[in-house]
Amino acid sequence: MLLLLTLALLAGATCRAQNVLANNIGTYFYIVDEGKGEIKSIRIFYTAARRLKGIQLQFQNHWSDVHGIRSKYYEEFLLNDGEHVIKVLGTVGHCLDSLTFITNKGIEFSFGKNKGRPFEESGGPDQHLQTVSGVYSHICLQGIGFKWTYNTTKPPREPMTIPDTDKEKEDSKDKDKDKDEDKDEHKEKTKRKKK
Incomplete structure:
Protein backbone atom coordinates (compact mmCIF):
# COMPACT_ATOMS: atom_id res chain seq x y z
CA MET A 1 0.00 0.00 0.00
CA ASN A 151 -9.67 37.45 -22.38
CA THR A 152 -12.86 38.19 -20.50
CA THR A 153 -12.70 41.96 -20.61
CA LYS A 154 -14.58 43.39 -23.56
CA PRO A 155 -14.24 46.96 -24.76
CA PRO A 156 -16.93 49.21 -23.35
CA ARG A 157 -19.88 49.71 -25.67
CA GLU A 158 -21.18 53.11 -26.59
CA PRO A 159 -24.26 54.02 -24.55
CA MET A 160 -27.39 53.45 -26.56
CA THR A 161 -30.29 55.89 -26.32
CA ILE A 162 -33.64 54.19 -26.31
CA PRO A 163 -36.34 56.54 -27.51
CA ASP A 164 -39.21 57.13 -25.14
CA THR A 165 -42.11 56.54 -27.54
CA ASP A 166 -44.71 57.80 -25.04
CA LYS A 167 -42.80 61.06 -24.67
CA GLU A 168 -42.49 61.40 -28.46
CA LYS A 169 -46.26 60.92 -28.83
CA GLU A 170 -46.91 63.61 -26.18
CA ASP A 171 -44.45 65.98 -27.88
CA SER A 172 -46.12 65.32 -31.22
CA LYS A 173 -49.57 66.03 -29.75
CA ASP A 174 -48.25 69.24 -28.15
CA LYS A 175 -46.78 70.37 -31.48
CA ASP A 176 -50.04 69.63 -33.29
CA LYS A 177 -51.96 71.52 -30.61
CA ASP A 178 -49.56 74.48 -30.93
CA LYS A 179 -50.04 74.46 -34.72
CA ASP A 180 -53.81 74.42 -34.30
CA GLU A 181 -53.62 77.32 -31.84
CA ASP A 182 -51.37 79.25 -34.25
CA LYS A 183 -53.87 78.66 -37.07
CA ASP A 184 -56.75 79.83 -34.86
CA GLU A 185 -54.81 82.97 -33.90
CA HIS A 186 -53.98 83.63 -37.54
CA LYS A 187 -57.67 83.26 -38.52
CA GLU A 188 -58.73 85.58 -35.71
CA LYS A 189 -56.20 88.23 -36.79
CA THR A 190 -57.35 87.92 -40.38
CA LYS A 191 -61.00 88.44 -39.35
CA ARG A 192 -60.10 91.58 -37.36
CA LYS A 193 -58.23 93.08 -40.29
CA LYS A 194 -61.19 92.52 -42.60
CA LYS A 195 -63.50 94.40 -40.21
Missing part, protein backbone atom coordinates in the same frame (compact mmCIF):
# COMPACT_ATOMS: atom_id res chain seq x y z
CA LEU A 2 2.80 2.42 0.89
CA LEU A 3 4.49 1.63 -2.42
CA LEU A 4 1.31 2.55 -4.35
CA LEU A 5 0.96 5.82 -2.45
CA THR A 6 4.61 6.71 -3.17
CA LEU A 7 4.17 5.94 -6.88
CA ALA A 8 1.00 8.05 -7.03
CA LEU A 9 2.77 11.02 -5.44
CA LEU A 10 5.75 10.72 -7.79
CA ALA A 11 3.44 10.43 -10.83
CA GLY A 12 1.57 13.59 -9.75
CA ALA A 13 4.79 15.59 -9.51
CA THR A 14 5.95 14.25 -12.89
CA CYS A 15 2.63 15.18 -14.57
CA ARG A 16 2.83 18.72 -13.20
CA ALA A 17 6.44 19.08 -14.31
CA GLN A 18 5.61 17.97 -17.87
CA ASN A 19 4.18 21.44 -18.56
CA VAL A 20 7.47 23.05 -17.52
CA LEU A 21 9.71 24.35 -20.31
CA ALA A 22 13.43 23.65 -19.85
CA ASN A 23 14.63 21.50 -16.95
CA ASN A 24 12.10 19.80 -14.72
CA ILE A 25 14.40 18.47 -12.00
CA GLY A 26 14.13 20.35 -8.73
CA THR A 27 11.38 21.73 -6.48
CA TYR A 28 8.10 22.27 -8.32
CA PHE A 29 6.04 25.43 -7.70
CA TYR A 30 2.72 26.86 -8.89
CA ILE A 31 1.74 30.47 -8.21
CA VAL A 32 -1.89 30.41 -7.08
CA ASP A 33 -3.91 33.13 -8.81
CA GLU A 34 -7.56 32.16 -8.36
CA GLY A 35 -9.73 34.99 -7.12
CA LYS A 36 -6.88 37.50 -6.87
CA GLY A 37 -7.44 39.26 -10.21
CA GLU A 38 -5.13 39.68 -13.17
CA ILE A 39 -1.35 39.98 -13.18
CA LYS A 40 -0.28 43.59 -12.56
CA SER A 41 3.46 43.12 -12.04
CA ILE A 42 6.22 40.52 -12.53
CA ARG A 43 9.31 40.52 -10.31
CA ILE A 44 12.39 38.40 -11.11
CA PHE A 45 15.26 37.83 -8.64
CA TYR A 46 18.84 37.30 -9.92
CA THR A 47 22.14 35.91 -8.83
CA ALA A 48 25.11 38.33 -8.98
CA ALA A 49 25.89 36.75 -12.41
CA ARG A 50 22.34 37.65 -13.62
CA ARG A 51 20.97 34.09 -13.56
CA LEU A 52 17.25 33.93 -12.84
CA LYS A 53 16.81 32.61 -9.33
CA GLY A 54 13.28 33.54 -8.18
CA ILE A 55 9.94 34.85 -9.38
CA GLN A 56 7.04 36.71 -7.78
CA LEU A 57 3.75 37.92 -9.31
CA GLN A 58 1.43 40.70 -8.23
CA PHE A 59 -2.32 40.17 -8.77
CA GLN A 60 -4.10 43.53 -8.32
CA ASN A 61 -2.76 44.61 -4.88
CA HIS A 62 -1.68 41.14 -3.70
CA TRP A 63 1.90 39.84 -4.12
CA SER A 64 2.45 36.09 -4.30
CA ASP A 65 5.16 34.36 -2.30
CA VAL A 66 8.63 34.33 -3.88
CA HIS A 67 9.14 31.02 -5.68
CA GLY A 68 12.77 30.07 -6.01
CA ILE A 69 15.22 32.18 -4.07
CA ARG A 70 14.84 35.82 -2.97
CA SER A 71 17.80 38.05 -3.70
CA LYS A 72 18.83 41.67 -3.27
CA TYR A 73 19.16 41.81 -7.07
CA TYR A 74 15.81 42.00 -8.81
CA GLU A 75 13.84 43.76 -11.55
CA GLU A 76 10.13 44.40 -11.86
CA PHE A 77 7.84 44.87 -14.85
CA LEU A 78 4.56 46.73 -14.20
CA LEU A 79 1.60 46.23 -16.56
CA ASN A 80 -0.80 49.09 -17.22
CA ASP A 81 -4.59 48.77 -16.98
CA GLY A 82 -5.87 46.65 -19.86
CA GLU A 83 -2.38 45.33 -20.62
CA HIS A 84 -1.76 41.57 -20.61
CA VAL A 85 1.15 39.27 -21.39
CA ILE A 86 0.33 37.40 -24.62
CA LYS A 87 3.68 35.75 -25.38
CA VAL A 88 6.82 34.70 -23.52
CA LEU A 89 10.25 34.07 -25.05
CA GLY A 90 13.12 32.58 -23.13
CA THR A 91 16.45 30.79 -23.19
CA VAL A 92 17.71 27.94 -21.05
CA GLY A 93 20.98 26.15 -20.34
CA HIS A 94 21.62 24.52 -16.97
CA CYS A 95 19.35 27.20 -15.55
CA LEU A 96 16.66 29.44 -16.97
CA ASP A 97 18.85 32.16 -18.51
CA SER A 98 16.34 34.72 -19.82
CA LEU A 99 12.64 35.57 -20.05
CA THR A 100 11.02 38.16 -22.31
CA PHE A 101 7.38 39.05 -21.72
CA ILE A 102 5.45 40.58 -24.65
CA THR A 103 2.15 42.37 -24.04
CA ASN A 104 -0.95 43.06 -26.13
CA LYS A 105 0.26 46.70 -26.30
CA GLY A 106 3.48 45.66 -28.08
CA ILE A 107 5.69 46.25 -25.01
CA GLU A 108 8.58 43.83 -24.39
CA PHE A 109 10.39 43.45 -21.10
CA SER A 110 13.39 41.13 -20.71
CA PHE A 111 15.01 39.56 -17.66
CA GLY A 112 18.40 37.82 -17.62
CA LYS A 113 20.98 37.11 -20.32
CA ASN A 114 19.93 35.88 -23.75
CA LYS A 115 22.03 32.71 -24.07
CA GLY A 116 21.26 28.99 -24.27
CA ARG A 117 18.46 27.15 -26.11
CA PRO A 118 15.53 29.40 -27.08
CA PHE A 119 11.85 28.67 -26.43
CA GLU A 120 8.61 30.51 -27.17
CA GLU A 121 5.21 30.11 -25.55
CA SER A 122 1.78 31.72 -26.04
CA GLY A 123 -1.75 30.70 -25.32
CA GLY A 124 -3.04 31.48 -28.80
CA PRO A 125 -5.50 34.07 -30.10
CA ASP A 126 -7.48 35.99 -27.49
CA GLN A 127 -5.55 34.50 -24.55
CA HIS A 128 -3.24 36.06 -21.99
CA LEU A 129 -0.99 34.88 -19.18
CA GLN A 130 -2.90 33.94 -16.04
CA THR A 131 -0.09 32.57 -13.86
CA VAL A 132 3.16 30.61 -13.93
CA SER A 133 4.58 27.39 -12.55
CA GLY A 134 8.08 26.00 -12.64
CA VAL A 135 10.98 24.23 -11.02
CA TYR A 136 13.84 25.68 -8.97
CA SER A 137 16.98 24.40 -7.28
CA HIS A 138 19.16 25.95 -4.58
CA ILE A 139 21.08 27.70 -7.38
CA CYS A 140 18.49 29.07 -9.86
CA LEU A 141 15.16 28.70 -11.62
CA GLN A 142 15.50 25.48 -13.62
CA GLY A 143 12.35 25.69 -15.74
CA ILE A 144 9.06 27.50 -16.13
CA GLY A 145 5.51 26.80 -17.31
CA PHE A 146 2.66 29.12 -18.22
CA LYS A 147 -1.09 28.98 -17.67
CA TRP A 148 -3.12 30.97 -20.22
CA THR A 149 -6.70 32.18 -20.03
CA TYR A 150 -9.16 33.71 -22.46
Whole structure:
Protein backbone atom coordinates (compact mmCIF):
# COMPACT_ATOMS: atom_id res chain seq x y z
CA MET A 1 0.00 0.00 0.00
CA LEU A 2 2.80 2.42 0.89
CA LEU A 3 4.49 1.63 -2.42
CA LEU A 4 1.31 2.55 -4.35
CA LEU A 5 0.96 5.82 -2.45
CA THR A 6 4.61 6.71 -3.17
CA LEU A 7 4.17 5.94 -6.88
CA ALA A 8 1.00 8.05 -7.03
CA LEU A 9 2.77 11.02 -5.44
CA LEU A 10 5.75 10.72 -7.79
CA ALA A 11 3.44 10.43 -10.83
CA GLY A 12 1.57 13.59 -9.75
CA ALA A 13 4.79 15.59 -9.51
CA THR A 14 5.95 14.25 -12.89
CA CYS A 15 2.63 15.18 -14.57
CA ARG A 16 2.83 18.72 -13.20
CA ALA A 17 6.44 19.08 -14.31
CA GLN A 18 5.61 17.97 -17.87
CA ASN A 19 4.18 21.44 -18.56
CA VAL A 20 7.47 23.05 -17.52
CA LEU A 21 9.71 24.35 -20.31
CA ALA A 22 13.43 23.65 -19.85
CA ASN A 23 14.63 21.50 -16.95
CA ASN A 24 12.10 19.80 -14.72
CA ILE A 25 14.40 18.47 -12.00
CA GLY A 26 14.13 20.35 -8.73
CA THR A 27 11.38 21.73 -6.48
CA TYR A 28 8.10 22.27 -8.32
CA PHE A 29 6.04 25.43 -7.70
CA TYR A 30 2.72 26.86 -8.89
CA ILE A 31 1.74 30.47 -8.21
CA VAL A 32 -1.89 30.41 -7.08
CA ASP A 33 -3.91 33.13 -8.81
CA GLU A 34 -7.56 32.16 -8.36
CA GLY A 35 -9.73 34.99 -7.12
CA LYS A 36 -6.88 37.50 -6.87
CA GLY A 37 -7.44 39.26 -10.21
CA GLU A 38 -5.13 39.68 -13.17
CA ILE A 39 -1.35 39.98 -13.18
CA LYS A 40 -0.28 43.59 -12.56
CA SER A 41 3.46 43.12 -12.04
CA ILE A 42 6.22 40.52 -12.53
CA ARG A 43 9.31 40.52 -10.31
CA ILE A 44 12.39 38.40 -11.11
CA PHE A 45 15.26 37.83 -8.64
CA TYR A 46 18.84 37.30 -9.92
CA THR A 47 22.14 35.91 -8.83
CA ALA A 48 25.11 38.33 -8.98
CA ALA A 49 25.89 36.75 -12.41
CA ARG A 50 22.34 37.65 -13.62
CA ARG A 51 20.97 34.09 -13.56
CA LEU A 52 17.25 33.93 -12.84
CA LYS A 53 16.81 32.61 -9.33
CA GLY A 54 13.28 33.54 -8.18
CA ILE A 55 9.94 34.85 -9.38
CA GLN A 56 7.04 36.71 -7.78
CA LEU A 57 3.75 37.92 -9.31
CA GLN A 58 1.43 40.70 -8.23
CA PHE A 59 -2.32 40.17 -8.77
CA GLN A 60 -4.10 43.53 -8.32
CA ASN A 61 -2.76 44.61 -4.88
CA HIS A 62 -1.68 41.14 -3.70
CA TRP A 63 1.90 39.84 -4.12
CA SER A 64 2.45 36.09 -4.30
CA ASP A 65 5.16 34.36 -2.30
CA VAL A 66 8.63 34.33 -3.88
CA HIS A 67 9.14 31.02 -5.68
CA GLY A 68 12.77 30.07 -6.01
CA ILE A 69 15.22 32.18 -4.07
CA ARG A 70 14.84 35.82 -2.97
CA SER A 71 17.80 38.05 -3.70
CA LYS A 72 18.83 41.67 -3.27
CA TYR A 73 19.16 41.81 -7.07
CA TYR A 74 15.81 42.00 -8.81
CA GLU A 75 13.84 43.76 -11.55
CA GLU A 76 10.13 44.40 -11.86
CA PHE A 77 7.84 44.87 -14.85
CA LEU A 78 4.56 46.73 -14.20
CA LEU A 79 1.60 46.23 -16.56
CA ASN A 80 -0.80 49.09 -17.22
CA ASP A 81 -4.59 48.77 -16.98
CA GLY A 82 -5.87 46.65 -19.86
CA GLU A 83 -2.38 45.33 -20.62
CA HIS A 84 -1.76 41.57 -20.61
CA VAL A 85 1.15 39.27 -21.39
CA ILE A 86 0.33 37.40 -24.62
CA LYS A 87 3.68 35.75 -25.38
CA VAL A 88 6.82 34.70 -23.52
CA LEU A 89 10.25 34.07 -25.05
CA GLY A 90 13.12 32.58 -23.13
CA THR A 91 16.45 30.79 -23.19
CA VAL A 92 17.71 27.94 -21.05
CA GLY A 93 20.98 26.15 -20.34
CA HIS A 94 21.62 24.52 -16.97
CA CYS A 95 19.35 27.20 -15.55
CA LEU A 96 16.66 29.44 -16.97
CA ASP A 97 18.85 32.16 -18.51
CA SER A 98 16.34 34.72 -19.82
CA LEU A 99 12.64 35.57 -20.05
CA THR A 100 11.02 38.16 -22.31
CA PHE A 101 7.38 39.05 -21.72
CA ILE A 102 5.45 40.58 -24.65
CA THR A 103 2.15 42.37 -24.04
CA ASN A 104 -0.95 43.06 -26.13
CA LYS A 105 0.26 46.70 -26.30
CA GLY A 106 3.48 45.66 -28.08
CA ILE A 107 5.69 46.25 -25.01
CA GLU A 108 8.58 43.83 -24.39
CA PHE A 109 10.39 43.45 -21.10
CA SER A 110 13.39 41.13 -20.71
CA PHE A 111 15.01 39.56 -17.66
CA GLY A 112 18.40 37.82 -17.62
CA LYS A 113 20.98 37.11 -20.32
CA ASN A 114 19.93 35.88 -23.75
CA LYS A 115 22.03 32.71 -24.07
CA GLY A 116 21.26 28.99 -24.27
CA ARG A 117 18.46 27.15 -26.11
CA PRO A 118 15.53 29.40 -27.08
CA PHE A 119 11.85 28.67 -26.43
CA GLU A 120 8.61 30.51 -27.17
CA GLU A 121 5.21 30.11 -25.55
CA SER A 122 1.78 31.72 -26.04
CA GLY A 123 -1.75 30.70 -25.32
CA GLY A 124 -3.04 31.48 -28.80
CA PRO A 125 -5.50 34.07 -30.10
CA ASP A 126 -7.48 35.99 -27.49
CA GLN A 127 -5.55 34.50 -24.55
CA HIS A 128 -3.24 36.06 -21.99
CA LEU A 129 -0.99 34.88 -19.18
CA GLN A 130 -2.90 33.94 -16.04
CA THR A 131 -0.09 32.57 -13.86
CA VAL A 132 3.16 30.61 -13.93
CA SER A 133 4.58 27.39 -12.55
CA GLY A 134 8.08 26.00 -12.64
CA VAL A 135 10.98 24.23 -11.02
CA TYR A 136 13.84 25.68 -8.97
CA SER A 137 16.98 24.40 -7.28
CA HIS A 138 19.16 25.95 -4.58
CA ILE A 139 21.08 27.70 -7.38
CA CYS A 140 18.49 29.07 -9.86
CA LEU A 141 15.16 28.70 -11.62
CA GLN A 142 15.50 25.48 -13.62
CA GLY A 143 12.35 25.69 -15.74
CA ILE A 144 9.06 27.50 -16.13
CA GLY A 145 5.51 26.80 -17.31
CA PHE A 146 2.66 29.12 -18.22
CA LYS A 147 -1.09 28.98 -17.67
CA TRP A 148 -3.12 30.97 -20.22
CA THR A 149 -6.70 32.18 -20.03
CA TYR A 150 -9.16 33.71 -22.46
CA ASN A 151 -9.67 37.45 -22.38
CA THR A 152 -12.86 38.19 -20.50
CA THR A 153 -12.70 41.96 -20.61
CA LYS A 154 -14.58 43.39 -23.56
CA PRO A 155 -14.24 46.96 -24.76
CA PRO A 156 -16.93 49.21 -23.35
CA ARG A 157 -19.88 49.71 -25.67
CA GLU A 158 -21.18 53.11 -26.59
CA PRO A 159 -24.26 54.02 -24.55
CA MET A 160 -27.39 53.45 -26.56
CA THR A 161 -30.29 55.89 -26.32
CA ILE A 162 -33.64 54.19 -26.31
CA PRO A 163 -36.34 56.54 -27.51
CA ASP A 164 -39.21 57.13 -25.14
CA THR A 165 -42.11 56.54 -27.54
CA ASP A 166 -44.71 57.80 -25.04
CA LYS A 167 -42.80 61.06 -24.67
CA GLU A 168 -42.49 61.40 -28.46
CA LYS A 169 -46.26 60.92 -28.83
CA GLU A 170 -46.91 63.61 -26.18
CA ASP A 171 -44.45 65.98 -27.88
CA SER A 172 -46.12 65.32 -31.22
CA LYS A 173 -49.57 66.03 -29.75
CA ASP A 174 -48.25 69.24 -28.15
CA LYS A 175 -46.78 70.37 -31.48
CA ASP A 176 -50.04 69.63 -33.29
CA LYS A 177 -51.96 71.52 -30.61
CA ASP A 178 -49.56 74.48 -30.93
CA LYS A 179 -50.04 74.46 -34.72
CA ASP A 180 -53.81 74.42 -34.30
CA GLU A 181 -53.62 77.32 -31.84
CA ASP A 182 -51.37 79.25 -34.25
CA LYS A 183 -53.87 78.66 -37.07
CA ASP A 184 -56.75 79.83 -34.86
CA GLU A 185 -54.81 82.97 -33.90
CA HIS A 186 -53.98 83.63 -37.54
CA LYS A 187 -57.67 83.26 -38.52
CA GLU A 188 -58.73 85.58 -35.71
CA LYS A 189 -56.20 88.23 -36.79
CA THR A 190 -57.35 87.92 -40.38
CA LYS A 191 -61.00 88.44 -39.35
CA ARG A 192 -60.10 91.58 -37.36
CA LYS A 193 -58.23 93.08 -40.29
CA LYS A 194 -61.19 92.52 -42.60
CA LYS A 195 -63.50 94.40 -40.21
